[in-house]
Amino acid sequence: MYQYDQYDQAMVDARVEEFRDQARRRLEGKLTEDQFKPLRLMNGLYLQLHAYMLRVAIPYGTLNARQMEMLADIADKYDRGYGHFTTRQNIQYNWIKLEDCADALADLATVEMHAIQTSGNCIRNISSDHFAGAAVDEVVDPRPYAELMRQWSSFHPEFTYLPRKFKIAVIASEKDRAAMRLHDIGVRIVKRDGEVGAQFYAGGGMGRTPMIAPLIRDFVPIDQLITYAEACLRVYNRYGRRDNKYKARIKILVHELGAAEYIRQVEEEFAHLLSVGVEPPRDELARIAAHFADPPFVSSEVETQSLSTVLGANGGQGSAFGQWVRRNTHAHKAPGYVSAVISLKPVGGIPGDATSEQMRLVARLARDYSFDELRVMHTQNLLLPHVRIADLPALWAALAEAGLASPNMDTIEDIIACPGLDYCSLANARSIPLAQRISERFAETGRTEVVGELKLKISGCINACGHHHAGHIGILGVDKKGVENYQLSLGGSEAEDVSLAKITGPGFDEDGVIDAVEKVTDVYLASRTEGERFLDTYRRIGMEPFKEALYG
Amino acid sequence: MKILTGNDLRSGAVVWWNGSGWSLFVDDAVDVGADAEEIMAREVATRRVNVPYVIDASIDAAGHVRPAHIKDRVRALGPTVRRDLAVPTADKTGWDWVI
Numbered sequence: 035m036y037q038y039d040q041y042d043q044a045m046v047d048a049r050v051e052e053f054r055d056q057a058r059r060r061l062e063g064k065l066t067e068d069q070f071k072p073l074r075l076m077n078g079l080y081l082q083l084h085a086y087m088l089r090v091a092i093p094y095g096t097l098n099a100r101q102m103e104m105l106a107d108i109a110d111k112y113d114r115g116y117g118h119f120t121t122r123q124n125i126q127y128n129w130i131k132l133e134d135c136a137d138a139l140a141d142l143a144t145v146e147m148h149a150i151q152t153s154g155n156c157i158r159n160i161s162s163d164h165f166a167g168a169a170v171d172e173v174v175d176p177r178p179y180a181e182l183m184r185q186w187s188s189f190h191p192e193f194t195y196l197p198r199k200f201k202i203a204v205i206a207s208e209k210d211r212a213a214m215r216l217h218d219i220g221v222r223i224v225k226r227d228g229e230v231g232a233q234f235y236a237g238g239g240m241g242r243t244p245m246i247a248p249l250i251r252d253f254v255p256i257d258q259l260i261t262y263a264e265a266c267l268r269v270y271n272r273y274g275r276r277d278n279k280y281k282a283r284i285k286i287l288v289h290e291l292g293a294a295e296y297i298r299q300v301e302e303e304f305a306h307l308l309s310v311g312v313e314p315p316r317d318e319l320a321r322i323a324a325h326f327a328d329p330p331f332v333s334s335e336v337e338t339q340s341l342s343t344v345l346g347a348n349g350g351q352g353s354a355f356g357q358w359v360r361r362n363t364h365a366h367k368a369p370g371y372v373s374a375v376i377s378l379k380p381v382g383g384i385p386g387d388a389t390s391e392q393m394r395l396v397a398r399l400a401r402d403y404s405f406d407e408l409r410v411m412h413t414q415n416l417l418l419p420h421v422r423i424a425d426l427p428a429l430w431a432a433l434a435e436a437g438l439a440s441p442n443m444d445t446i447e448d449i450i451a452c453p454g455l456d457y458c459s460l461a462n463a464r465s466i467p468l469a470q471r472i473s474e475r476f477a478e479t480g481r482t483e484v485v486g487e488l489k490l491k492i493s494g495c496i497n498a499c500g501h502h503h504a505g506h507i508g509i510l511g512v513d514k515k516g517v518e519n520y521q522l523s524l525g526g527s528e529a530e531d532v533s534l535a536k537i538t539g540p541g542f543d544e545d546g547v548i549d550a551v552e553k554v555t556d557v558y559l560a561s562r563t564e565g566e567r568f569l570d571t572y573r574r575i576g577m578e579p580f581k582e583a584l585y586g
Numbered sequence: 587m588k589i590l591t592g593n594d595l596r597s598g599a600v601v602w603w604n605g606s607g608w609s610l611f612v613d614d615a616v617d618v619g620a621d622a623e624e625i626m627a628r629e630v631a632t633r634r635v636n637v638p639y640v641i642d643a644s645i646d647a648a649g650h651v652r653p654a655h656i657k658d659r660v661r662a663l664g665p666t667v668r669r670d671l672a673v674p675t676a677d678k679t680g681w682d683w684v685i
Binding site for chain 2: 060061063066067081082083084085086114128129130131132133384455456457459461464466467470513516517518
């Protein structure tokens with residue numbers, strides 16, 4: 035994985051000391067909150083319901099064991115022994131004190147981490163496919179390109195005060211595991227006639243006005259990647275609305291201009307930038323790419339085993355181990371390896387939360403079984419990308435002992451939920467208790483496996499951090515005269531078959547929406563044909579049968 | 587009644603105006619009535635508390651202060667899903683009125 039050079043480290047260290055001075059001045063009363071707020075937000079420090087919250091960037095979700103151990107140490111030293119992994123592959127701490135924050139940032143800097151640009155109207159952390167570098171179906175590893183974009187977008191003086199925040203995802207496969215088209219810019223690295231290039235999508239997003247990003251260029255030569263991205267940003271920075279924060283995202287600009295006109299302006303700017311020459315030297319991409327070389331996979335037959343052999347020797351498909359292997363492992367490009375999902379969704383648990391002990395265990399397992407590498411998934415789970423199939427029984431046993439082996443990836447128990455009204459000052463309703471109760475309901479009745487793949491996503495407000503627009507089933511919490519109320523929606527997807535969910539009808543109270551989810555799955559089970567997922571059935575039969583069951 | 591709340595500058599903790607200073611416990615909150623604006627202006631100037639604001643509240647039969655809005659009721663005790671991290675309270679029925 036990428037390692038800081040002296041410039042990266044010097045910039046991060048300097049930023050810590052700058053923030054230390056800013057925080058000191060605030061604590062001494064020399065800065066007002068109005069003066070200090072933009073400074074703390076630039077360093078990822080929010081003020082939430084109960085305390086300050088620090089959001090730490092995890093570039094494209096990639097971590098090593100030492101970094102994960104530092105995240106655990108920070109949880110113990112400056113917080114309350116846990117952290118929350120987010121839908122943009124970052125981690126948040128909910129109880130950071132202002133007087134400790136600079137020390138926490140200094141500790142992070144020792145392991146090449148920071149919280150810069152995790153808030154504010156700037157380009158945020160670049161996200162990517164959590165299987166990057168391991169997936170069978172990727173054209174190339176997208177992370178060198180994501181890293182190049184990270185370096186370009188970090189402290190970019192022109193894009194520090196954009197009309198609104200700006201999120202970029204970079205993938206390199208037909209399958210979309212990063213909600214790429216629901217980002218401000220989505221980049222898919224592709225190969226055409228042997229040449230690597232980038233497909234650009236722009237103007238996607240969730241929030242109060244969800245939109246799917248249209249394709250704006252089918253192929254950008256890879257040595258013009260940054261130039262084209264800069265052109266996209268320049269047009270947005272110049273014409274994005276600054277008079278109304280609810281209309282300030284690029285999706286509104288692309289929608290109001292129309293994709294064709296936005297493309298025309300981007301192409302014009304692109305031509306100008308090509309003449310100026312803003313692309314980093316090709317050597318820089320090569321330097322970065324060298325950090326992402328494959329680990330030394332073992333390929334001898336003695337040391338690799340097939341999944342069927344390992345399953346056969348460990349209880350078979352029906353065993354707890356077998357269920358976990360079937361649900362939580364993913365095909366790997368190297369023979370004899372898989373990627374293994376570490377579920378942060380125990381039944382009745384808080385989606386995305388991990389204790390410091392769990393983080394340290396995961397770090398150790400990454401060292402022992404995954405070449406010192408792990409990932410944060412946008413689904414709020416963790417991942418060991420490179421696990422030898424022969425090591426799966428030992429890995430599973432260690433995870434099971436720590437409560438981290440729930441075999442539920444992509445099931446109704448694998449719920450994305452924002453922090454909601456339990457933590458977030460923007461929220462109108464709680465999200466986490468719904469996730470807890472729904473997972474309990476389906477686990478108790480044994481229906482999780484029966485229902486199969488079903489992506490349920492819950493947001494506690496219209497900002498949609500819980501991706502409810504993209505859920506096969508989405509739940510949005512609203513404030514109805516001071517009481518929590520929940521809107522149910524169906525048919526969303528953030529994958530390559532991207533779509534936006536549609537609201538079923540009037541909302542429900544907390545008990546009612548949990549019953550409603552069960553009714554919706556009843557309709558699915560009664561209607562599905564062989565091999566159909568919930569989403570497939572919904573798309574085939576439409577909304578009416580579900581509405582009839584809910585309101586008829 | 588009207589009560590005054592905010593977040594402590596150093597820790598970020600939720601605090602309530604108790605008539606002479608800031609308390610971690612909602613039950614200590616006092617009715618600021620018509621003095622709200624004056625107290626807020628003074629407290630903003632001292633810069634001990636972030637963005638103090640006035641909210642509606644009531645007092646129940648047992649004398650416990652109840653913020654009117656759900657958001658402030660959650661703030662009063664802590665995350666409903668992590669009661670182990672809650673603000674200590676003598677109010678045994680505390681969690682019954684949050685939601």
